[in-house]
Amino acid sequence: MSPAVTPAAMAQEISACLITKTDTNPFFVKMKEGAEAKAAELGITLKSFAGRIDGDHETQVAAIETCIADGASGILITASDTSAIVQSVQQARDAGLLVIALDTPLNPIDAADATFATDNFLAGELIGKWAAGKLGDEAANARIALLNLGISQPTVDVLRNQGFLQGFGIDLADPNKWGDETDPRIVGHDVTAGNEEGGREAMENLLVKDPTINVVHTINEPSAAGAYEALKSFGRENDVLIVSVDGGCPGVANVKDGVIGATSQQYPLQMAALGVEAIKDWADNGTKPEPTEGKDFVDTGVKLVTDEPVEGVESIDTTEGEALCWG
DSSP states (O other): OOOOOOHHHHHHTOEEEEEESOSSSHHHHHHHHHHHHHHHHHTOEEEEEEOSSTTOHHHHHHHHHHHHHTTOSEEEEOOSSTTTTHHHHHHHHHTTOEEEEESSOOSSGGGSSEEEEOOHHHHHHHHHHHHHHHHGGGGGGOOEEEEESOTTOOHHHHHHHHHHHHHHTOOOSOTTSSSOOOOTTEEEEEEOTTSHHHHHHHHHHHHHHOTTOOEEEESSHHHHHHHHHHHHHTTOTTSOEEEEEEOOHHHHHHHHTTSSSEEEEOOHHHHHHHHHHHHHHHHHHOOOOOOOTTSSSEEOOOEEEOSSOOTTSOOBOHHHHHHHOOO
């Protein structure tokens, strides 16, 4: 007669996978820390995977296949290609795994069982409103550079970009993609792969196109740091507004130092911890997480961080931002 299996023993058998875009970006480092801490607390075995660079779709596909073969209960994923990954995600769901998108919604969003994310459109809208308010009447004459993530236009990229433009007061064409706007204030779009080198190169490209650029939207803070270095090489670092999204500790420090004017802070540790809890609930009793009321995802919060507040745009200063930052 086999011995009875205790609930504690069953909990030890639950395994989960975390698949991030890279393992170098501080955002994903903090996400991994949050997942590992919650998994240890709940007695879940966690395996982590990451692409070599942001945009490495093939490595993420291979990671999903490994997680299915290993009999994991669930997968947490920040997808590099939010459309192409859908087929692999469906295979995982068909195999009985709970799949939760972290930070970056899949396309379509219901391709995952749930999404735990910042409201990325709101994050973009906050920095757009701040930039417009900071410029005041001169917003009508702005020369805007948009430093995006990748040519595949993952959802997080589109949401932040289009949110920024709407916040700034620019009419969107198709809000489901960037680059089709006709407002003459837009100098152009370029891609950065979400890293400092990419930010520098994209900024240089757009400055060659128009050296009078005075507003720069960046997909994240590493690309913002690169954009600043490019502006510095052109002697423009003191007269261009840079806005970004992340709220990592290096980014908040850059706001404090005046490198970035304002950033929208998100909370990756919270995303990952909630995701691990959801996988345990799924393994224990088959329940799936419910989205935030009025939204099609679980909203993990966002706050604008700046030391130069603008009337009508709610924000926190860098002292509070430092207390909440990561990375």
